[in-house]
Amino acid sequence: MWTSRVLSSATRAAPLASAMMRPQRAAIINPMFLRQSSSSTSAITYKKSHPHKRHPALTSDYLHPAPPSAEEAVSNILYNTPPMGRNQMNxxxxxxxxxxxxxxxxxxxxxxxxxxxxxxxxxxxxxxxxxxxxxxxxxxxxxxxxxxxxxxxxxxxxxxxxxxxxxxxKVIQRELLLIKVSILGPEHVRAQMNSRAPSNWQLVQEETDEDMTPSDALRQTHAHLKSLTELTKLFQGRVVDVSGDCTVIELSAKPDRVDAFIKLVKPFGILEAARSGMMAMPRSPVYDRHEHEDDEVQEEGSGVDASLLPPG
Known part of the structure; x- marks a missing residue:
């Protein structure tokens, strides 16, 4: 009885073992069938045939990086330090x-x-x-x-x-800048310089792609104007004039800060720029009134010669 049960179980397991030993063939899916069918079964079959790549887990070195050594920190500081001027004499x-x-x-x-x-x-x-x-x-x-x-x-x-x-x-340096910047984009600057009285939408429709509609051009124009306004606020300037194709910005700052602002708005397209030149005024020294009074009190009270005192 026991022998017959063992033989029957072995007979049942033989087809299963032979099936597992056979090489599995990749499922061949007709792409036309996937395009025509939108059922969930075809989607599951496609996902099985194209499994996602699993990215490796983040290591502890990435999540908790070790602090840099002194040599690495110094090398980083030296690399990020700008070079000295070419001619220190001038x-x-x-x-x-x-x-x-x-x-x-x-x-x-x-x-x-x-x-x-x-x-x-x-x-x-x-x-x-x-x-x-x-x-x-x-x-x-x-x-x-x-x-x-x-x-x-x-x-x-x-x-x-x-x-x-x-x-x-120590001096206070200030320079006034008036700059006219295009809000149509850098590709329209040449046309704006050639004709200072253009029709805004004619420029956009002639020089942009055929797919761009007037509504898209309007969104792009307002996006440029918003970016220029935010950049002007960061430099504590103000927008003094806005038209259909350009804006005028006023900025009063140090000459170095004015140079930096001009470099940042240059990609938008500069139509005109006027600088007043640098004005300078020395800073006034700050005196501490209480410190001066303390010095006078010490001078009045110091009437004993220290050389006449006993040692210790």
């Missing part, structure tokens, strides 16, 4: 000239600087709160010895009251 010098408000002063001052071969980076002249007195801010580059000779020659002029050199001092 430093930027800031002159503040107080001159008499009369004709010909500007030409005489600029003539002395031009005679010595200086290229003036910026020059700003305006009247002050005092009658017949003007302030002239000059920014130029050159060697310190040559700059000092030019400063003395400027002081020798009759209409010049004083020439102050703010090089190396």
């Amino acid at each position: 430093k930027r010098h800031i002159f503040n000239c107080l001159v008499q408000n009369e004709p010909g002063v500007l030409s005489r001052v600029s003539g002395i600087l031009a005679g010595r071969g200086f290229n003036i980076d910026s020059l700003v002249v305006a009247k002050t709160e005092v009658a017949d007195l003007s302030r002239m801010t000059i920014v130029l580059r050159g060697e310190s010895a040559t700059i000092e000779q030019a400063r003395r020659q400027l002081e020798d002029l009759v209409p010049v009251w004083a020439v102050l050199d703010y090089t190396g001092f």
Whole structure:
């Protein structure tokens, strides 16, 4: 009885073992059948024949990275540090000239600087709160010895009251920028420069793809205007004029900050730009009134000579 049961179980397991030993053939699916049929059965069959690749699990080094060593940290800092200037001798010098408000002063001052071969980076002249007195801010580059000779020659002029050199001092620097930027995109800047009175939608329809509709062009225009407005707020500027194809932005900041703003809005397409030049004024020193009083008290109380005291 027991022998017959063993033989019957072995007979049943033989077809199953032979089926497992056979090589399994990949299911061949007709792509036309998949396109025509949208049933869930065809989707399951397709997923089985195209299994997803399983990505390896994240290791502990990725989730909890080890702190960098001192050598790695120093190498990273040195790599990210910008290089020094090419020519440290040609430093930027800031002159503040107080001159008499009369004709010909500007030409005489600029003539002395031009005679010595200086290229003036910026020059700003305006009247002050005092009658017949003007302030002239000059920014130029050159060697310190040559700059000092030019400063003395400027002081020798009759209409010049004083020439102050703010090089190396803490000064407040400001420059005004008015820039007109296109909101149609950089591909329309050339057409806007050729014709300053274009029809907004004619430009968009002529130079863009045929698939773009006026609604798409309107969305793109407002997206550019929104990006320019947000960028202007980051630099603490303001939008002073908006038209159908461009916007005018006003920015008052340091010259380096103005340069950075111009580089950032350049991809939008700059139509016009006007810079006033740098104006500078020295910072006022801050004195501590209480510290000065404490010094006076200590001076008044120190009436004993320390050399006459006993040791210890």
